[in-house]
Amino acid sequence: MELLHSGKVRDVYADGDDLILVASDRISIYDVILPTPIPDKGKILTQLSLWWFDQLSDVLPNHVISATDVPAEWAGRAIRCERLDMVMVECIARGYLAGSGLKEYQRDGAISGEKLPDGLIEGSKLPTPIFTPTTKVPPGEGHDEFMTYADVEAKVGAEAAAELKRITLEVYRRGQQVAETKGIIIADTKIELGRAKDGTVKLGDELLTPDSSRFWAADEWKPGGSQRYLDKQFLRDWSSSLTDWDRTEPGPAVPDEVVEATRNRYIEVYERLTGSSWA
Template sequence: MELLHSGKVREVYADGRDILLVASDRVSIYDVVLPTPIPDKGKILTQLSLWWFEQLADVVPNHIISSTDVPAEWAGRAVRCERLDMVMVECIARGYLAGSGLKEYERDGAVSGVELPEGLIEASELPEPIFTPTTKVAPGEGHDEFMTYADVEAKEGAERAAELKRITLEVYRRGQDVARAKGIIIADTKIELGIGSDGVLKLGDELLTPDSSRFWAADEWKPGGTPRYLDKQFLRDWSSSLTEWDRTAPGPEIPDEVVEATRNRYVEVYERLTGDRWN
């Protein structure tokens, strides 16, 4: 097999007409891969994504061909997929103010050109979910920047832009309904979309995982507070206490207790959403 791409977390291999997407235990924050892996992370991301792809199969098709027809050494953390011509827009839906969306709102009163009511604060629930796309920048070439919907129309055309927005918001709404019933708030999420050989937009990469989404414990959420994170924001918060690290490579080693606490959050999200025990 030919290695096509090695990303921050995944490797992509060509295998005939298909690709193999292999998730590692690597973890990145601020676009920097940290030297310490999180045990089981690759398998958790893969298995949770597969669960979500099945839950949302009636909303939008996806790139999965098989989760079992993969080399034995990658079992559980690899999937065989259809090759997609990926859309070069990061499709993001937000239902709550946090992270870069909060910073954009505090500066402009809007996110990706979407005007929001005055007086919102950290963790505020938005009146309705919004589509806040960003550019898609290759690793090492800078950071993604917010795009307006008009920017997406100019880049992808009006018809495709409308589909990207519709799919992103519907995935978020359906995912949020499922998660809230399990005591989890999905504050925001990023999805990857590409075009299959049949010309149809399909979901690719991962879906509604602690790497691609901001998960909060619902019973600890309140506007103005900091909910208990069930995602890798926990690692970002830990790193912010490191005055000697300037958020550039190489990243710092992660202490054992922080590794364990991070893994526990990934496991908790998996178990609460799927209802299955992680072993």
């Protein structure tokens, strides 16, 4: 097999007409790969994505061909998948105010050009989920920037932009609907979309994982501050306490206790969502 791309978390190999997507235990924050892996992270991301692909199969088809027809050394962390022509827009849905969306709102009263009511605070539930796309900048070439809906229309065309918005919000709506029954709030999520050879839009990469979504414990949700995160925000918060790191390469080593706490959060969200024990 030929290694086509090595990203912040995943390695992509060509195997004939198929791709093999391998999730590593690498973790990145602020677009910087940290030198310390999180044990089992790659397997958790893969297995949770597969669970979500199945849950949302009636919303949109996905790129998965097989979760078992992969090299033995990558069992559990790899997916054989279809090649897609990926959409060069980061498709993000937000239902709550947090992260970069909060900063954008505090500055402009809007996110991606979507005007929001005055007086919202960190952790506020939005009146309705919104589509807040960003640019998709290649690794090492800067950071993604918010796009307005008009920007998306200019990039992909009006019909495709409407389709991206509809799909993104429906995936978020359905995902949030499922998560609520498990005591979890999905504050926001990023999905990857691409077109198959026949033009069909399909879900790719990962879906509704602690790397691509902001998960909160619903019974502890309280607007006005940070929430109990069940995702890698815990690691971002830890890094913000460092006075000698400016969020550029090289990333800082992660202490054992922070590694364990991060891993535990990934396991907790997997077990709460799927109802299965992580062995």
